[in-house]
Amino acid sequence: MPVKDYTIQHEKLAQAVQILNEQNVDAWMTFVRETRLTNDPALGLVLGEDMTWHSAFIVTKTGKKIAIVGRYDGDIVKAVGAYDEVIGYDQSIKPALLDALGKLNIRQIAVNYSESDAAADGLNVGMYNSLKRYLEGTQYELISAEEVLNHLRGRKSPGEIARIRSAVKLTEQIVESIGDFIKPGLSELQISDYIHGLFKENSVTPSFTPTVNTGPESSMGHGGPKGDLKVAPGHVVHIDLGVVLKEYVSDIQRIWYVAKSGETSVPEPVQKAFDAVRKAILAAAAVLKPGVQGAVVDDASRASIIASGYPEYKHAVGHHIGRTVHDGSTLLGPRWERYGNSPYGIVEAGNIFTLELGVMVEGYGIVSLEEDVLVTDNGLEWVGAPQTEVMVLRS
16 A cells, blocks of 8 residues: 655645744644544645544644644554654543643644634634633633635645646546537536546546536536536537546636537637636736735726626636635635635735636527636746637537
8 A cells, every 4th residue: 555645744834834933923723623524624734634532733933843632543643744743642632732832932822713714714613612621721822823824725835736737637638538528419417427437537536516508598607417408509518627636626617619500610709708708817817926915816807807798707706726626715806795804815926726707698608717827926827728719519
C-alpha cells in the first residue's frame, strides 16, 4: 500500500505560521471530534486525516505546532510528521490542553467560527461551548480565525496549485469526450449518465453534480438533468462540471451549438450572447490582480454584461476553488447581505478563482462559460485553455 503524501499539510502549516505573524495573532486552534460526522473544513489543511475523540491542533506565531489527541489517534498524527509535539490523553482532553497552553506565551487563540465564510466556520456550537468551559478562569481570549483561514485557504501552496492544474487538465479531456458524444436525440439525463461514466473510467468523483442543459426549455441553475429534454438541431447544449483529483477540484462550464441542416455559421443571437459573456469574463480578468477587492472584480463583469444589453446575473462572478468547489475566502461578488464580508476581501497572489456567468438566449438555450484562473504577482494565468469560440456540432 503506498505511503500517503502529507506534503500539502506541511506547506499549509508553514503558511499558517506566516499568516499568524502578519495578523499578529498569538495562536490558532482547530478543535474537533468525530470528524466523519462533523468535519471542520480546516482539518484537511492541518492534518489530512479523521479524528475520533476531542482533538486540538495548535499553531503559534513562533512556529510551534502541537497536536493533542486521543491515545488511539496518536500514531496517525505522528505519521503526518508535521507537529513538534503529539500529546495523547485518555479520560479528558482538558488537563493536557491546559498544560500545553500554559507552556506557551500566548493570550489570543483564533478558533474556527465565522458568519461570512462557511469554510472558516467549522467549530460547531457544542465544541465551542466545551472549549469555553475548559478555558474558564484562564487568561485566554477566543477570537474568530476567519482572517487566518481566509488567507490560508486562499493562498494556494505549490502542491495545491499542481493538483488543481491536474484536475483541470483531466476535466478538459472529459469535456472533449463529451463533445464527441453529444448528438440529436440524446436526453440531458443520458448525457449526464455518460459524464458519470467518464468519471468512473478516470477513477475520479465529481466536485459537484454536473449540470446538463439543452435547448430553451432547460432552466438555469443547479437543477438535475431531465429525461424528457432532448438535444435537437438549433439547441445550445451547456454543461457545468468538475472533478475531485487527489483531494483538489476543477470547475468549468462549456457550450456547444447543434447546427441545423444547411447552417454554415452560428446563429447571430447565440454568437452575440457568447461574445457578451466572454467579454464580461475578460472584463473581470482585466482587473483581477493582487490588492483588488473582490467586489471590484464583480463590478467590472456586471457592468460589461449589462452594457451588452443582458440582465445582470444573480450570483458572484467568481469563487475560490481548492479542496472544495466553493473554497471560501474572498468572493468575487456583489456587496449583497447574503455574502457577508466575503466580497470585501482582498485578492492575493496564489488565489485560484472561477470566472463565470451566463445568459438565456430565447429560442436556443443557455450560453454560460466558466474558467479557472490563477492570480499571480502580475495579474492572472488561465488554468487550462479558455473557451474562445462556440463549439459547433454537426450531424
